[in-house]
Amino acid sequence: MSPAPAPEVISLGCRLNIAESETIRALVAGRDMVVVNSCAVTNAAVKATRVAIRRAKRDRPEAQIVVTGCAAQIDPASFAAMPEVDRVIGNADKLTALAWQAEAPVVVSDIMQVHETAPHLAASFSAHARAFVEVQNGCDHRCTFCAIPFGRGPSRSVPAGAVVDRIAGLVDSGHREIVLTGVDLTSYGPDLPGAPTLGQLVERILHHVPKLERLRLSSLDGIEIDDRLFALLTGDARIMPHVHLSFQAGDDMILKRMKRRHSRAESVALVERLKAARPDIAIGADLIAGFPTEDAAMFANTRALIDDCHIVHPHIFPYSPRAGTPAARMPQVEPEVRRQRAALLRQAGETSRMNWLQTLVGTSQDLLVERPGDRGHIGNFAEVLLDEPAIPGDIVRITITGATSDRLSATREPS
Numbered sequence: 001m002s003p004a005p006a007p008e009v010i011s012l013g014c015r016l017n018i019a020e021s022e023t024i025r026a027l028v029a030g031r032d033m034v035v036v037n038s039c040a041v042t043n044a045a046v047k048a049t050r051v052a053i054r055r056a057k058r059d060r061p062e063a064q065i066v067v068t069g070c071a072a073q074i075d076p077a078s079f080a081a082m083p084e085v086d087r088v089i090g091n092a093d094k095l096t097a098l099a100w101q102a103e104a105p106v107v108v109s110d111i112m113q114v115h116e117t118a119p120h121l122a123a124s125f126s127a128h129a130r131a132f133v134e135v136q137n138g139c140d141h142r143c144t145f146c147a148i149p150f151g152r153g154p155s156r157s158v159p160a161g162a163v164v165d166r167i168a169g170l171v172d173s174g175h176r177e178i179v180l181t182g183v184d185l186t187s188y189g190p191d192l193p194g195a196p197t198l199g200q201l202v203e204r205i206l207h208h209v210p211k212l213e214r215l216r217l218s219s220l221d222g223i224e225i226d227d228r229l230f231a232l233l234t235g236d237a238r239i240m241p242h243v244h245l246s247f248q249a250g251d252d253m254i255l256k257r258m259k260r261r262h263s264r265a266e267s268v269a270l271v272e273r274l275k276a277a278r279p280d281i282a283i284g285a286d287l288i289a290g291f292p293t294e295d296a297a298m299f300a301n302t303r304a305l306i307d308d309c310h311i312v313h314p315h316i317f318p319y320s321p322r323a324g325t326p327a328a329r330m331p332q333v334e335p336e337v338r339r340q341r342a343a344l345l346r347q348a349g350e351t352s353r354m355n356w357l358q359t360l361v362g363t364s365q366d367l368l369v370e371r372p373g374d375r376g377h378i379g380n381f382a383e384v385l386l387d388e389p390a391i392p393g394d395i396v397r398i399t400i401t402g403a404t405s406d407r408l409s410a411t412r413e414p415s
Helices: 015-027 043-059 070-074 076-080 097-101 148-152 160-172 198-208 227-235 252-258 264-277 296-308 335-360
Strands: 008-011 033-038 064-069 087-089 131-134 177-181 214-217 242-248 282-289 311-318 364-370 375-378 383-386 395-403 408-412
Touching (some): 015 131, 015 177, 033 043, 043 070, 064 070, 070 076, 070 148, 160 198, 198 214, 242 311, 252 296, 264 282, 282 296, 296 335, 335 395
Parallel strands (some): 008 033, 177 214
Antiparallel strands (some): 364 395
16 A cells, blocks of 8 residues: 655745744644645735645645635635635644644634744754744734734744743754744734843843854844844844845835834934944845835835845835735825836845845855755855755855855865
């Protein structure tokens, strides 16, 4: 008798989904099943979820198709109505064994009533060189363009002791880089006893897991980076020289209409401080093109932010009106104009990235080798292709020999 097909988990969207997909993989072990862990950050992300569902059914017609994640949480009925879908499981339920043991076609709890979270991670991340650790979930802010709070619920934090124990276990199992993830990572802690901050959590991790070699943080809200976290980002060698900032726009009026809590000047000042304290730190940022009411001058301010903030890891997408959000009711920019502006932002971001990559040629760097062994990322998160394969999961010393528009090439230095 041939063994049953292994379950497949398709993870769309953020790093938090990647972390949670590992737990789902363990919960559905031994089943002929494809789980699509969906994203709802834009309409395009929801469309990509539907495409993934249909492809999964074509590729594995006998497998049970289950949809979970933010898109499934926000609009379970539409996914349950798809002929390819067998079950829909919500975000509050997908990390519990009970939901996967149930037979109900739709298991979606009220996410707004969830007030605690847990580390929710498998013992290891066999498919990844780095491990992703959920320390926070949900969001209490209400940016006018964003539907994610309705997919993730209120902000809630994982107790520091549980985080430290999980990271220590992952390091003991061989992981040399850990990424802290969350929906609104810098809001970590107010719901916990003593109201610890993200900076205090990072300090505790570094102190109690001395064998941890590399710590990376996912997207940060710059306005919430306090002095303690700033000092760690710029002064601790085990924290990678790479920050991804949730800017969204570079025009003050658009930021106000987005209901963001920072100004353009505050974004520029933060990056200037980061670069002054740690010159090699690489800046990533989220930027939205064509937000409602955005005119040419407002867009120019956002485009200029790429150079003003030395953004070399841009995450750019055209504004997508999400049903039920305030921005969807504002005067809209024409879809074609949104797409054109997004293309111009990407072009500016690619130029900034290429110029930065060129400055790294000739330098020596430490590379975390990723599957299949011929590539990886250095501390500033630049992608590197190796001239000779190495063992995935190893950290090797390399010399950067060249740069293309999106990645570096390198040779391995003698041990």
